[in-house]
Amino acid sequence: MNDISVITLNNVVKRFGKQTVLNHVNMQIYPGQIVGLIGPSGAGKSTIIKIILGMELADEGSTNVFGKQMPNRRLLGRIGYMAQSDALYESLSGRENLQFYADMKGLNKRSSDMQIMHVAQVVDLTSSLDKRVNGYSGGMKRRLSLAIAMLGNNDILILDEPTVGVDPALRRSIWAELKKLRNQGKTIMVTTHVMDEAELVDEVALLLGGRIIAYSDPYSLKQYYQVNSIEEVFLKAEAINNAYNVNY
Ligand SMILES: Nc1ncnc2c1ncn2[C@@H]1O[C@H](COP(=O)(O)OP(=O)(O)O)[C@@H](O)[C@H]1O
Ligand SMILES: [Mg+2]
Numbered sequence: 001m002n003d004i005s006v007i008t009l010n011n012v013v014k015r016f017g018k019q020t021v022l023n024h025v026n027m028q029i030y031p032g033q034i035v036g037l038i039g040p041s042g043a044g045k046s047t048i049i050k051i052i053l054g055m056e057l058a059d060e061g062s063t064n065v066f067g068k069q070m071p072n073r074r075l076l077g078r079i080g081y082m083a084q085s086d087a088l089y090e091s092l093s094g095r096e097n098l099q100f101y102a103d104m105k106g107l108n109k110r111s112s113d114m115q116i117m118h119v120a121q122v123v124d125l126t127s128s129l130d131k132r133v134n135g136y137s138g139g140m141k142r143r144l145s146l147a148i149a150m151l152g153n154n155d156i157l158i159l160d161e162p163t164v165g166v167d168p169a170l171r172r173s174i175w176a177e178l179k180k181l182r183n184q185g186k187t188i189m190v191t192t193h194v195m196d197e198a199e200l201v202d203e204v205a206l207l208l209g210g211r212i213i214a215y216s217d218p219y220s221l222k223q224y225y226q227v228n229s230i231e232e233v234f235l236k237a238e239a240i241n242n243a244y245n246v247n248y
Helices: 045-053 094-104 109-122 138-149 168-183 218-225 230-244
Strands: 007-016 019-029 034-038 060-065 079-082 156-160 187-192 203-208 211-216
Touching: 007 045, 019 045, 019 060, 019 203, 019 211, 034 045, 034 168, 045 060, 045 079, 045 156, 045 187, 079 138, 094 109, 094 138, 109 138, 109 168, 138 156, 168 187, 203 230, 211 218, 211 230, 218 230
Parallel strands: 034 187, 034 203, 079 156, 156 187
Antiparallel strands: 007 019, 007 060, 203 211
16 A cells, blocks of 8 residues: 555644534545545545535634645646536536536546446446436436546545445446446445445444444454444444543
8 A cells, every 4th residue: 555645634723613523533544545434424534524525614724635725726626526427517518517626627528428338338428428418317317427526637635425326236336336446446436325335445433422433344344343234333432432522
């Protein structure tokens, strides 16, 4: 493993009013890894992602991407980001949406045509590409957003709940593609609350009560908690965490 981290969070604290959402979060993500950020709804997963991208400012601590502070325009060009809510042009077709984002990424006509074909295939939207997005189902919109995030030769993919509303067969092919990108040395951060997806990542970060309460590969986590699935790891870690916080 390369020891220079791609994404580093150092004692990050984030408050919204009186609520402390992130309470000294530390993370180091290395190249060629898929990191799964797991936690219940409201745990702060999207907030971590927005802080990494420089869309939210932390109240304390520091965040770096390739050793630089975000937001940084040049670095943003190397990151494919899929937000939790789709940012699509509803009155345009899927292809036109992809074309728009390909232009923003600065892809030339030839490579954008090729890449649009490829990413559409990965998310199984090829036959619907010329339909308007306002006629897409929720799952199709998620898939189009994922396809957009995959455009460009990104070094980093940051995907916020990419497989919500995506059926299991397609989920599998999406994960196969993510692994392929990982094997090419790309760094992928993905949030999910689908626990069996957490089995597929290289490192699992469990976010609970504003802290990363566990951060390791799925196998080690299951061994440590002496359970058979990441779902059970999560439940056990949560129970232990709650027990600790009784007097808190
Ligand atoms: N802009 C905001 N203003 C106030 N509270 C926010 C804001 N963004 C997120 N929160 C709160 O921070 C917490 C974490 O949110 P979020 O990061 O979206 O969680 P997750 O993605 O894990 O579901 C939630 O309680 C949410 O209501
Ligand atoms: Mg979220």
